[in-house]
Amino acid sequence: MSSSIDKQVILITGATAGIGFDTAVYLAADSAKNHVIMGARSAAKGEAKVKDVQAKSPKGTVSFVIVDQNDDESISAAVKQIEQEFGRLDVLVNNAGVAPEPTGKVWTTRKHLRTIFETNVFGPTILTEAALPLLKHSKNAMVINVTSGLGSIAGLDTNLDSNSPLLPFQGVLGPGYRMSKAALNTLTAYQHLHLHKDGVKTWAYCPGYVVTDLTADRDSRMAEPWCESSETSAQGILDIVHGERDAEVGKFVTKRGGAYPW
Numbered sequence: 736m737s738s739s740i741d742k743q744v745i746l747i748t749g750a751t752a753g754i755g756f757d758t759a760v761y762l763a764a765d766s767a768k769n770h771v772i773m774g775a776r777s778a779a780k781g782e783a784k785v786k787d788v789q790a791k792s793p794k795g796t797v798s799f800v801i802v803d804q805n806d807d808e809s810i811s812a813a814v815k816q817i818e819q820e821f822g823r824l825d826v827l828v829n830n831a832g833v834a835p836e837p838t839g840k841v842w843t844t845r846k847h848l849r850t851i852f853e854t855n856v857f858g859p860t861i862l863t864e865a866a867l868p869l870l871k872h873s874k875n876a877m878v879i880n881v882t883s884g885l886g887s888i889a890g891l892d893t894n895l896d897s898n899s900p901l902l903p904f905q906g907v908l909g910p911g912y913r914m915s916k917a918a919l920n921t922l923t924a925y926q927h928l929h930l931h932k933d934g935v936k937t938w939a940y941c942p943g944y945v946v947t948d949l950t951a952d953r954d955s956r957m958a959e960p961w962c963e964s965s966e967t968s969a970q971g972i973l974d975i976v977h978g979e980r981d982a983e984v985g986k987f988v989t990k991r992g993g994a995y996p997w
């Protein structure tokens with residue numbers, strides 16, 4: 736894999752499904768200079784998903800690394816493997832996330848909260864810190880934290896402007912998921928404050944409301960005309976990697992331009 740060292744080395748967590756998989760497809764297809772590392776929770780899944788991307792004959796190259804966001808040893812081992820294989824990381828897409836709260840209910844449980852925060856908050860925090868030495872070796876380091884409009888605290892304002900794009904999501908239930916994405920947004924602002932001077936660019940990126948297996952309502956989502964394909968989310972990440980959102984670094988950006996209030 737040493738030939739990949741001259742390439743833009745990109746790690747996408749949760750690349751085995753949904754937005755992460757589509758992002759791997761888009762970034763691998765985009766350029767012969769891209770090497771995409773797909774984060775997977777098992778070798779079997781990683782190998783299968785790498786083959787799925789390769790079957791599309793991308794210009795770039797692709798491999799996988801086992802990384803479970805809920806497991807520090809897995810994170811350390813993944814970073815060590817990337818260091819040994821590439822010596823550098825150019826783009827980290829902190830995409831893996833879960834939303835296991837029961838939908839349509841106002842309650843949640845400690846178990847749900849722990850799972851959500853382990854995956855959506857602790858994982859990207861620890862992984863980014865572990866990967867920082869590799870990111871600092873890049874000439875154009877980027878960290879893209881995949882968040883959600885549901886993480887906007889401003890979006891919960893009872894006096895929210897009637898024209899706000901966050902208004903349709905105001906009543907969405909699930910405090911754990913919403914809190915986790917607000918925490919990820921805080922992480923983004925913190926990373927921007929502390930890492931920008933080292934040349935590491937950070938965004939909180941909302942991929943929009945798209946059809947995936949994140950929640951148990953895939954079928955009903957597909958029936959909603961405003962719920963889009965997760966390929967639109969991948970396109971937004973590609974735009975960031977292309978440098979088209981550099982003017983909005985450190986912000987809570989949406990996929991087709993513009994930013995949400997924190």
Ligand SMILES: NC(=O)c1ccc[n+]([C@@H]2O[C@H](COP(=O)([O-])OP(=O)(O)OC[C@H]3O[C@@H](n4cnc5c(N)ncnc54)[C@H](OP(=O)(O)O)[C@@H]3O)[C@@H](O)[C@H]2O)c1
Pocket residue numbers: 748749750751752753754755775776777780802803804805830831832833854881882883884941942943944945946947948949950965
């Ligand atoms: N879908 C939407 O409308 C929407 C909207 C706003 C934000 N988002 C955010 O977008 C991101 C991707 O969501 P998605 O909709 O694509 O969900 P998805 O289809 O359920 O995919 C989630 C991915 O995360 C992986 N994952 C789950 N737990 C993990 C862990 N502990 N360690 C490592 N990987 C783990 C899954 O791996 P396995 O294949 O092993 O399960 C899978 O690859 C999430 O952060 C989500 O919050 C989604």
